[in-house]
Amino acid sequence: FPGLADVSISQDIPVEGEITVPVGSHSPDEDYSTLDEPVKDTIMRDLKAVGKKFVHVMYPRKSSALLRDWDLWGPLVLCVSLALMLQGGSADSKDDGGPQFAEVFVIIWFGAVVITLNSKLLGGTISFFQSLCVLGYCVMPLTVAMLVCRLVLLAGAGTVSFIVRLIVVGAMFGWSTLASTAFLADSQPPNRKALVVYPIFLFYFVISWMILTFTPQ
């Protein structure tokens, strides 16, 4: 460093300054210190974020809000409610009935992890938890379908109810797949898009199948 050759620091010049931490001041740094806010604010902020993401799934546009601030609260709530609603399925013997709570849980989470790994291995640029977040939130239409199916089944279990359920589940399956593809497709290399979309299709198909074949006791 030729320019600094003639710079010298004398030993007896003290270095001085002031280090203070503003305590209790209402500066723009308020964001970073959320310890003092009321609990209601904290909870409402997170709830609003989750709610905003649900709205994004309902009207899928190519917005990056879902991707930027990921959270897994929504997927957890959806997964638990779907697994709970799939309980009480008919079972003559224990072996032949519908999926148990743990099985639904494992299928959804393990399936989402495998799909995420698949898209990352194929060269996708999305992060691990962002992808889990998107896949989990896009289960929402299918959860709605499950709710509708249970209501329809309360009215009866004949052919008409089956056709209604088939249409509802089919429509929601298409919606889920399209919504998640809209969010995830951009982060994939262009000549591998189909390779990434197909496992997502399979994932939602399996969940739709579990919903459609649910028969109450």
Place this chain on the structure above:
Amino acid sequence: MATADDLKFQEFDDAANLLAANPDATTISIDEPVEIPKNQHSRLQEPGREEDDELLGTDDSDKTELLAGQKKSAPFWTFEYYQTFFDVDTYQVLDRIKGSVFPVPGKNFVRLYIRSNPDLYGPFWICATLVFTIAVSGNLSNFFIHLGKPTYHYVPEFRKVSIAATTIYAYAWLVPLALWGFLMWRNSKVMNIVSYSFLEIVCVYGYSLFIYIPTAILWIIPQQVVRWVLVVFSLCLSGSVLVMTFWPAVRDDNRRVAVATVATILLLHALLAVGCLAYFFDAPELDIPAPIIPAPVIPAHNGTTVITKSH
């Protein structure tokens, strides 16, 4: 340099020229779609792989050695190592599936399609699809067969999914492992011209299972004749892919060992198909009405009843 023209590509000028200008440069493929280095080293790698351990000459062998090693040079605990197994595009996967369904007589699936780029995408997702297809089709077929009966209550039979998954994944991964071990062992005794890596064998097995997916869907048709015709047909197609792949690898061996190996491969494949058909799909009932008719009860005079049975 003069070699720049030889290696000149349409789009990938830079990499080709740089590599031609400086053949000893290390080529590293980073995040972008690895079109450029792959085309380079797969072109150069093929002659290297065909003559397995033969030395081609100092420069060429150095280059092929270097680039052959480049493909899987990342240590196995990094993510990039596993990315090399998913280095396929959509059209390549579709080509490989097509090659497994329409086997060209005389052409080897591995040489023709895999060409030193085995992937794990195909085997994994074909097996997953097959698991769910068999489970869903079996469930549907049983539903249709038992539909009219008053005593039938539909059950989703979810347990069968895990059974199907275990069976199919075990077949698609353990049988190649055993076959690879066996071929390695025979290779140490008899020098074969053709030898396959473990991943290539997994690839062949995975893609050869694809034909069972439409077969499983067609098995919903509740006719035994149709089902068995389908079994034979799909067995012929996928079996021929396997035979054409593995016959060159064992034909230099003792005649009986070679024939026994190929026969075992086919037998296991047939066992998988027949086993799935038998376990997941109930036999369709015959159309003959039930032979036992409820007997009319004739009250006899002295209080005893005489029951007649008619068959």
